[in-house]
Amino acid sequence: MIHPATNSAYQVDDLGFYGEFGGSYIPEMLYHNVEYLRKNYLNIIYEDQFQKEFKDLLKNYVGRPTPLYFAKRLSSHFGTNIWLKREDLNHTGAHKVNNTIGQILLAQRLGKKRIIAETGAGQHGVATATVCALKGIECIVYMGSVDIERQAPNVSRMKMLGAKVIPAESGSKTLKDATNEAIRDWINNPEDTHYIIGSVVGPHPYPDMVARFQSVISEEMKWQLKEQIGSENPDAIIACVGGGSNAAGAYYHYLDNENVRLVAVEAAGLGIHSGESAATSVLGTKGIIHGSRTLLMQTEDGQIIEPYSLSAGLDYPGIGPLHSHLIQTGRAEAISITDDEAMDAVFLCSRKEGIIPALETAHAIAALEKMIYKDSDHIVINLSGRGDKDLGTFIKYIADHEQD
Amino acid sequence: MNRIKSLFERKHSNILNVYFTAGYPNLEDTFEIALGLEGCGVDIIELGMPYSDPLADGPTIQESGSRALKNGMTLDILFTQIEKLREQSELPLILMGYFNQVMQYGDKKFFERCKAVGVDGLILPDLPLHVFERDYHQLFKELELTISFLITPQTPDSRIRKIDSLTTGFIYVVSSYAITGAKKGIQPYQIDYFKRINAMELSNPKLIGFGISDHKTFTIACEYAEGAIIGSAFIKALGGLGSLPERINAFISNIKMKEEINS
Numbered sequence: 057m058i059h060p061a062t063n064s065a066y067q068v069d070d071l072g073f074y075g076e077f078g079g080s081y082i083p084e085m086l087y088h089n090v091e092y093l094r095k096n097y098l099n100i101i102y103e104d105q106f107q108k109e110f111k112d113l114l115k116n117y118v119g120r121p122t123p124l125y126f127a128k129r130l131s132s133h134f135g136t137n138i139w140l141k142r143e144d145l146n147h148t149g150a151h152k153v154n155n156t157i158g159q160i161l162l163a164q165r166l167g168k169k170r171i172i173a174e175t176g177a178g179q180h181g182v183a184t185a186t187v188c189a190l191k192g193i194e195c196i197v198y199m200g201s202v203d204i205e206r207q208a209p210n211v212s213r214m215k216m217l218g219a220k221v222i223p224a225e226s227g228s229k230t231l232k233d234a235t236n237e238a239i240r241d242w243i244n245n246p247e248d249t250h251y252i253i254g255s256v257v258g259p260h261p262y263p264d265m266v267a268r269f270q271s272v273i274s275e276e277m278k279w280q281l282k283e284q285i286g287s288e289n290p291d292a293i294i295a296c297v298g299g300g301s302n303a304a305g306a307y308y309h310y311l312d313n314e315n316v317r318l319v320a321v322e323a324a325g326l327g328i329h330s331g332e333s334a335a336t337s338v339l340g341t342k343g344i345i346h347g348s349r350t351l352l353m354q355t356e357d358g359q360i361i362e363p364y365s366l367s368a369g370l371d372y373p374g375i376g377p378l379h380s381h382l383i384q385t386g387r388a389e390a391i392s393i394t395d396d397e398a399m400d401a402v403f404l405c406s407r408k409e410g411i412i413p414a415l416e417t418a419h420a421i422a423a424l425e426k427m428i429y430k431d432s433d434h435i436v437i438n439l440s441g442r443g444d445k446d447l448g449t450f451i452k453y454i455a456d457h458e459q460d
Numbered sequence: 461m462n463r464i465k466s467l468f469e470r471k472h473s474n475i476l477n478v479y480f481t482a483g484y485p486n487l488e489d490t491f492e493i494a495l496g497l498e499g500c501g502v503d504i505i506e507l508g509m510p511y512s513d514p515l516a517d518g519p520t521i522q523e524s525g526s527r528a529l530k531n532g533m534t535l536d537i538l539f540t541q542i543e544k545l546r547e548q549s550e551l552p553l554i555l556m557g558y559f560n561q562v563m564q565y566g567d568k569k570f571f572e573r574c575k576a577v578g579v580d581g582l583i584l585p586d587l588p589l590h591v592f593e594r595d596y597h598q599l600f601k602e603l604e605l606t607i608s609f610l611i612t613p614q615t616p617d618s619r620i621r622k623i624d625s626l627t628t629g630f631i632y633v634v635s636s637y638a639i640t641g642a643k644k645g646i647q648p649y650q651i652d653y654f655k656r657i658n659a660m661e662l663s664n665p666k667l668i669g670f671g672i673s674d675h676k677t678f679t680i681a682c683e684y685a686e687g688a689i690i691g692s693a694f695i696k697a698l699g700g701l702g703s704l705p706e707r708i709n710a711f712i713s714n715i716k717m718k719e720e721i722n723s
Contacts, residue, residue, distance in 0.1 A: 071590075081559055083516040083585040085634060088614035226522050227512060239515055240639045246614060247637070344560040344586065345513070357534045358564030359512040 066311035066378070066387065072260020073349075075385065077377035080259035082347040085243040089251075090347075092166075094261045100165050101158065101268065113157050114272060117190070118147045120154075122273075124280035124436070129408040134424050135431055139290065140411070140439045141277055143302065150414065150441030151270060151302045152183035156252055158269035160187040163250035170194045170249045174238040176203055176231030176298070177368035177416070178210025179441060180254030185219035195219040198237040200230035203368055210445055228362040231372050235346050255299025256376035259347030263304075263376050270305025277436060278309055291433040292317035295440065296419040297390075298334070298369050300376040302440035307388070317389065320379055321423045323365030323416075324392035334363035334371045337383045337390040345374040351383075366395040366449065367415035369441075391426050393419040399453055402443060414441035415449060462604045463552040463580045464629045467503060468665045468686065475687025476678070476715065477504035477667055478694050479556065481524040482541065483533030484510070485698055490541045493698070496705050498551045500712035506583065506689065509538060509557030516585045518639040520692040524699075535565055539577045546578035554608070554629075556583040571596070571603055581606030581629045593626055600628070608632045608667075613653045617660065624662045633657060633668045633685060646671070646680050654684035675717045690715065 072078045072094070082090055100106060114120040122142045131138045143151040156173075163171060171188050173195070175181030181197040188195035197214055201223040204211050214221050227233040235253075242251045256263040256270075278288040293310060295303035297320045310316040325333040333339060340351035345360060352374035353361040365371040375383075382388035393401075398415060401422035406412045413421065417440045429435060443450065467475070478497050482490045494505050510525035510533050517525075542553065555574060562570045562584065574582065582605060592607065600607055606629030611620050613636065624631065636650055657666065668681035669689030681688035697711040698704070 079588070079591075081586045081588060081591075084610040084615060085516060085612050085637070085639075087619075088612070088616075226519060227526065232513065236513055236515060240518070243516070243639050244637055341564070343564055344558075347515075347586070354560070354564060356564070358558075358561040359529060360560075 064312050066382065068260065068264040072264070074378050074381035076342075077348070077350050077380040078260055078263060079349050080347055081344045081349060082259045083243070085246070086239070086259070086347070089242065089246050090259050097162065097261050097265050100162055101265070106161055106165070110158055110161055114154065118153055118157060119145060120272065121276045121280070122146060124277060124284065126284065127409050130405065133404070133408060136429050137432070137434045138424070139281070139434060139436045140409070141273060141306065141436055143273065143438060143440045144411070144413065144417070144442035148179070148183050148186050149444060150179045150183070151273065151305060151438075152180045152254060153186065154272055154305065155254065155266050155269040155301060156180070156183040156187045159250070159252040160191050160193070163193070163252070164191065166250055168248060168250035170196070170245065171252055172196045172198065172238050172241050172249055173252045173254060174198050174231065174234040175254065176200070176234065176372065177445065178203070178207040178214065179369060179445065181219070181221070182210050182213045182217070184252050184254070185214040185217035188219065189217045196241065197221050198224050198234040198241070200224045200228070200234045202229040203231065203234070207368055207445065209448070230362065231368070232345070232360065232362070239346065255301040255372075256304045256378055257299040257346055257348060257372070257374060263348065263378055266301055267304040267308055267378060270301050271308035273302070273305035273438065274307060274309040277306070281434070285434055289313060289316050290436045292319055292427070292429065292435045293438065294319040294321060294420045294423050294435065295438040296321045296370060296416050297375055297379055298323070298372045298416065299374070300379040302438050304376060304378055306436070306438040307382070311387070314387070318382060318387060319423055319427065320383060320388045320390045321419045322390060322392050323367060323370035323398070323419055324394045325364040325366070327394055328392050332364040334365040334373070335392040336363070336373065336375045338392060340374070348374070348377050350374050350377045351380040367398065367419070367446070369414070369416040370419065391423045393422045397422040397425065402450065411439070412443035413439060414443050415446045417441055462606060463550060464504065464554070464606050467552050468630065471503065472665070472686055474682050475503045475667065477506055477554075477687060477689040478502045478712075479506040479508055479689060479691035480694055480698065481508040481510050481521060481528050482538050483528030483531050484524040484695070485527065487528070487531040487533060487537070489704065490538070491545055492704050493708065494545050494551070495549060496708035497712065498549055500709060501716065502551070502712060503687065504552045504554060506554040506556050506691070507538070507542070509535060509555060509561055511558045511561060514558060516639060518692060520695050524695045535561065535570075539573055542577045542579060552580050553578065554581045554583055555579050559584050559587045567596070568599065571599060571605060574605060575603040579605070581608060583608050583632060585610055589622065589626060597626065610634050611657070613637060613649070620657070620660060620662070624664055627664045630665045630667050630686070631662060632689070633666050635668050635670045635672065635681070638670050646677055651684070658684060675715055678715050
């Protein structure tokens with residue numbers, strides 16, 4: 057199989073840039089591994105045997121293709137045609153596993169014996185622990201000690217799957233610090249270890265590689281829409297963006313089709329200008345985080361700011377370089393959704409469709425309240441994950457608001 | 461003449477470069493620590509610009525950076541402190557930090573300010589070689605600032621040659637597979653690596669860093685390079701008991717023990 061051409065304005069260039077974003081700003085200690093990956097990743101992942109095994113696992117282990125479901129009651133609620141791409145039905149409950157399946161196969165071909173990963177909400181950690189169990193490879197997951205407390209069920213799941221969860225105690229003790237610790241582990245163990253990054257962030261080639269593994273989402277959307285509405289193209293695709301891997305996957309095969317609106321939904325936390333927000337496209341400026349030039353939240357002196365969102369999967373201080381490029385060029389529109397708006401959408405989706413979405417995903421559903429669209433539009437929401445992991449947060453939210 | 465270049469012209473062995481984080485343990489300690497180190501015969505001072513996310517550094521340096529930031533350290537304050545230090549000291553001075561800090565300050569403005577306050581050189585571990593070559597090589601020449609790139613046991617010879625051609629000042633030889641502050645001692649594979657680098661007869665002098673923490677490791681490093689860089693071990697010492705000058709004296713005397721006995 058020949059890998060897709062990269063002559064698009066929205067694909068990465070030879071140096072790993074999307075326009076002015078991306079690249080590989082890494083210390084020399086990481087250079088060897090990242091460079092080796094850069095030189096070889098396309099050849100490895102588009103090799104016939106790799107694709108065969110990847111597709112087989114996605115089908116028979118993960119449960120793909122995931123349905124594209126016409127949400128009738130949500131559609132009549134919003135007065136348009138709403139389709140839910142059911143990534144929540146993947147094994148482990150979110151889109152994250154599409155990437156970890158791809159990367160574990162890659163790690164095997166690189167001859168690596170040890171896997172490290174970072175996790176925020178724990179979904180990527182669980183998806184990594186899962187594929188490591190599947191392949192019998194040692195798994196170490198770094199997780200901020202603050203996140204370990206607020207995402208206890210996922211910590212237990214990772215341990216159950218045989219992974220070692222190491223608390224990140226540095227800095228603000230959340231996702232960005234877990235990522236720093238994972239990178240440091242890789243610096244200390246460059247020879248036997250592969251680092252499975254969970255989003256379209258990090259140094260080139262990670263953003264592109266992760267986007268390619270997630271691109272199965274839009275690949276399926278195309279034929280599923282064709283089958284159900286007679287056209288492969290929706291009018292809009294909505295996805296939530298923390299680092300942006302589910303959005304990258306949902307947009308991927310539509311990037312060059314300017315007739316399809318791409319909507320990136322960020323977490324506004326308590327409000328964009330409340331000081332407790334993760335709305336990077338509004339609050340961020342150009343800088344470097346985790347080896348990539350992108351929009352990120354930082355002080356005037358270039359210190360990275362810890363963002364806030366009730367959802368642990370969206371409180372990353374940057375966004376993937378692809379998304380910075382899409383937003384800067386106007387290809388994607390960014391919408392910010394507060395904690396409260398997202399919670400309303402959790403209940404709306406649960407009661408109208410019988411689907412409890414992840415808190416992250418609910419931000420994408422809530423964006424419909426802020427968008428202008430036509431009755432006749434077909435809008436796909438990437439339902440990136442299920443809400444089971446957030447039950448504690450939901451229950452606490454209900455209790456807090458009953459007291460008000 | 462650039463103070464680092466002039467140092468390497470007159471001294472070729474046992475060069476001691478000591479790193480510390482600006483603004484740690486207290487915001488205004490930079491001045492006293494730098495003069496203290498100069499008084500102990502340290503050859504180069506490497507001032508760390510505290511950063512929220514120092515990828516190449518271990519916990520000791522990150523914690524000192526967090527503390528310095530809490531103390532209120534900013535790049536402008538640091539530049540002012542260096543200006544004051546330059547009234548009393550001609551010691552070669554390097555700034556070490558991360559490229560995001562430089563970009564956010566304004567890259568050209570940052571390097572010009574470095575020159576204006578008397579900084580001699582920079583270490584920016586996450587600044588890519590090709591970005592330096594394309595955007596800053598000429599500017600560094602004009603400003604007479606040195607740049608030191610890192611090499612590791614995994615850096616291939618062809619890349620070492622490239623690094624040697626762009627480096628000015630000295631090459632920073634990362635001693636092992638490690639972040640700063642790792643405690644391992646020096647292993648046989650590291651000695652082989654030092655020998656391999658020496659056999660390449662590079663045009664720049666070399667300083668070995670990472671894992672250099674005491675007299676023994678400093679002495680071994682000095683056998684295979686013009687000198688060595690000590691960071692985390694000194695930061696730990698700064699956090700110890702006694703007055704600042706006492707802590708500095710005790711630490712540096714311990715490192716230089718043999719040199720002093722011989723002389």
